Amino acid sequence: MLTWMQSQIYCQGSLLDTVQKSKIYSDDKTFVDMKQKKSSQEILSDFQTLMDSTNGSPSQEQIRNFVSEHFEEGKELVEWDPPDWQKSPPRLNSIRDPDLRSWAHYLNDMWKELARRVSDDVKENPDRYSLIAVPNPFIIPGGRFREYYYWDTYWILEGILICDMKDTARGIIDNFAHLVEELGLIPNGGRVYYVERSQPPMFVPMIHSYTTYVKPHEAHSIIKQHIDTMDKEFSFWMNNRTVVVEKNGKSYTFCRYYAPSSGPRPESYTDDIETAEYAPTEEARENIFYQIKSGAESGWDFSGRWFIKDGKNTGNLSNIQTQYIIPVDLNAFVYWNAKILCRFHSMLHNQKKAQYYCTKANEWLDAVTEVLWHDDVGMWLDYDILNNVRREYFYPSNVAPLWTGCYKKERISIDKILAYLKENKIDRYPGGIPTSLDFTGERWDYPNAWPPLQGIMIQGLQQTEHPRAMKYAHDLATTWIQSNYKSYKTDGFMYEKYDASAPGRKGGGGEYEVQTGFGWTNGVALQLLMSYGETLQATPTASNQTSRRSAKSRKQRRRRI
Numbered sequence: 102m103l104t105w106m107q108s109q110i111y112c113q114g115s116l117l118d119t120v121q122k123s124k125i126y127s128d129d130k131t132f133v134d135m136k137q138k139k140s141s142q143e144i145l146s147d148f149q150t151l152m153d154s155t156n157g158s159p160s161q162e163q164i165r166n167f168v169s170e171h172f173e174e175g176k177e178l179v180e181w182d183p184p185d186w187q188k189s190p191p192r193l194n195s196i197r198d199p200d201l202r203s204w205a206h207y208l209n210d211m212w213k214e215l216a217r218r219v220s221d222d223v224k225e226n227p228d229r230y231s232l233i234a235v236p237n238p239f240i241i242p243g244g245r246f247r248e249y250y251y252w253d254t255y256w257i258l259e260g261i262l263i264c265d266m267k268d269t270a271r272g273i274i275d276n277f278a279h280l281v282e283e284l285g286l287i288p289n290g291g292r293v294y295y296v297e298r299s300q301p302p303m304f305v306p307m308i309h310s311y312t313t314y315v316k317p318h319e320a321h322s323i324i325k326q327h328i329d330t331m332d333k334e335f336s337f338w339m340n341n342r343t344v345v346v347e348k349n350g351k352s353y354t355f356c357r358y359y360a361p362s363s364g365p366r367p368e369s370y371t372d373d374i375e376t377a378e379y380a381p382t383e384e385a386r387e388n389i390f391y392q393i394k395s396g397a398e399s400g401w402d403f404s405g406r407w408f409i410k411d412g413k414n415t416g417n418l419s420n421i422q423t424q425y426i427i428p429v430d431l432n433a434f435v436y437w438n439a440k441i442l443c444r445f446h447s448m449l450h451n452q453k454k455a456q457y458y459c460t461k462a463n464e465w466l467d468a469v470t471e472v473l474w475h476d477d478v479g480m481w482l483d484y485d486i487l488n489n490v491r492r493e494y495f496y497p498s499n500v501a502p503l504w505t506g507c508y509k510k511e512r513i514s515i516d517k518i519l520a521y522l523k524e525n526k527i528d529r530y531p532g533g534i535p536t537s538l539d540f541t542g543e544r545w546d547y548p549n550a551w552p553p554l555q556g557i558m559i560q561g562l563q564q565t566e567h568p569r570a571m572k573y574a575h576d577l578a579t580t581w582i583q584s585n586y587k588s589y590k591t592d593g594f595m596y597e598k599y600d601a602s603a604p605g606r607k608g609g610g611g612e613y614e615v616q617t618g619f620g621w622t623n624g625v626a627l628q629l630l631m632s633y634g635e636t637l638q639a640t641p642t643a644s645n646q647t648s649r650r651s652a653k654s655r656k657q658r659r660r661r662i
């Protein structure tokens with residue numbers, strides 16, 4: 102494993118630097134996903150010969166020839182037919198609108214398209230690949246994301262469980278458990294160049310989801326099998342990602358995203374070099390790489406949410422300071438993990454451990470309430486520990502505590518939360534909830550609308566059981582489903598993200614083209630179809646069209662280009 106992290110081919114070193122900077126591929130991920138035709142030793146020695154014979158600067162043509170002689174497009178993943186897939190999963194019958202029902206069947210078909218297993222060759226020659234082998238097949242997001250991803254899989258799992266693919270779901274969970282045991286963490290995705298960063302902690306919630314779809318004895322069995330591994334993943338976050346914040350003479354522990362590994366991201370090498378181009382010192386340059394990788398760990402890569410300039414979220418990617426921001430959503434997830442683990446340990450009669458996790462859950466609940474909730478704003482807000490200021494910006498992640506139950510009813514106000522959302526006109530965007538209200542050109546900002554964030558906000562509001570919040574959630578779900586459906590009918594695809602300013606339009610921006618497939622999009626759509634399928638319609642009615650009429654023009658005035 103150590104050799105992987107130090108791979109002089111896929112993770113760091115002169116060969117990687119030379120190939121990526123030559124730009125023989127437009128997407129840097131192409132090279133680091135290739136298979137080695139020879140052993141690492143042979144390749145590195147041949148590379149040295151090339152460098153010696155060209156005075157250290159081979160031409161693009163020579164690099165291209167070198168790569169085609171030593172590498173080939175990976176055959177590391179094989180399409181797989183999930184045996185538990187069925188043509189008409191019974192749950193889909195609850196969707197009343199025939200167009201939406203038929204679309205849901207298309208989403209179910211997509212699981213077959215996105216199912217993969219690791220090829221036998223990877224098992225025989227693991228050191229020739231960047232792929233991290235796992236024992237069972239899995240579902241990929243789609244497009245350039247050909248391997249498994251950590252937080253995407255939470256929504257993928259929900260989607261396949263709705264479609265009754267319990268065995269596939271179990272196999273996927275077992276894969277993640279295997280990764281925790283092997284690596285001590287779940288990496289961002291299934292490649293060696295991802296192992297030094299994780300993604301939002303969703304392993305424990307995945308097991309929790311699974312237990313809600315299976316029989317009690319199956320639930321008990323998976324909890325028992327993976328309880329130590331769940332403890333281990335939780336400890337990874339406690340031991341490596343916590344920071345203490347002082348407020349009013351009291352100390353509060355929080356988690357933040359923090360992935361301090363050296364150098365640019367191998368899969369986006371030249372983008373990162375460009376971002377750090379004007380760093381005044383080598384130390385400042387390395388710091389930008391840390392912060393970029395920490396941003397990737399958050400899953401929000403990238404967003405003004407992680408920029409700090411003069412105490413604000415302005416600037417550009419070179420102002421990224423992810424490790425100094427306490428994210429509301431991450432801490433709401435940590436609370437949720439602790440709460441679930443408390444319950445799981447109680448079920449297994451491990452009273453001491455149950456107590457430990459209950460205490461942790463309460464600590465996080467206190468911290469999120471005391472430091473991140475603001476009664477005067479009516480919202481939770483991220484916190485900047487560099488300047489000790491709250492970050493007064495709208496992000497859907499601000500309401501994550503509603504989704505995970507990380508709030509004290511008597512300390513917050515749903516009415517104020519609704520007033521905040523209304524004031525920011527969050528329900529007026531015709532293509533879904535925007536990721537932020539700032540146009541930065543980054544993928545996790547306006548006008549992009551990402552599926553997991555729709556799920557978090559809609560389900561969070563729904564779960565409050567507050568009538569107006571539930572109505573608001575229903576309206577947001579309607580907008581999202583109709584936008585997804587429109588795009589599917591027009592383009593024939595499901596995208597990884599959409600455009601909040603126009604229904605049915607795909608998202609854009611950032612370092613790569615929008616991808617199709619798409620795992621979490623299909624998972625969230627199926628979840629919403631399950632919750633609202635009795636009332637949702639595939640196309641807008643006159644009333645919900647007019648209510649959103651002017652959001653776009655208002656938004657354009659606020660953009661900061």
Ligand SMILES: OC[C@H]1O[C@H](O[C@H]2O[C@H](CO)[C@@H](O)[C@H](O)[C@H]2O)[C@H](O)[C@@H](O)[C@@H]1O
Pocket residue numbers: 130242246250251252253289290366368369397398399400401402403597612
């Ligand atoms: O190659 C650039 C980055 O791509 C990934 O991020 C995006 O796709 C992931 C898979 O759908 C998703 O989990 C993430 O939230 C997206 O922003 C990858 O995770 C990054 O590490 C990578 O640098």
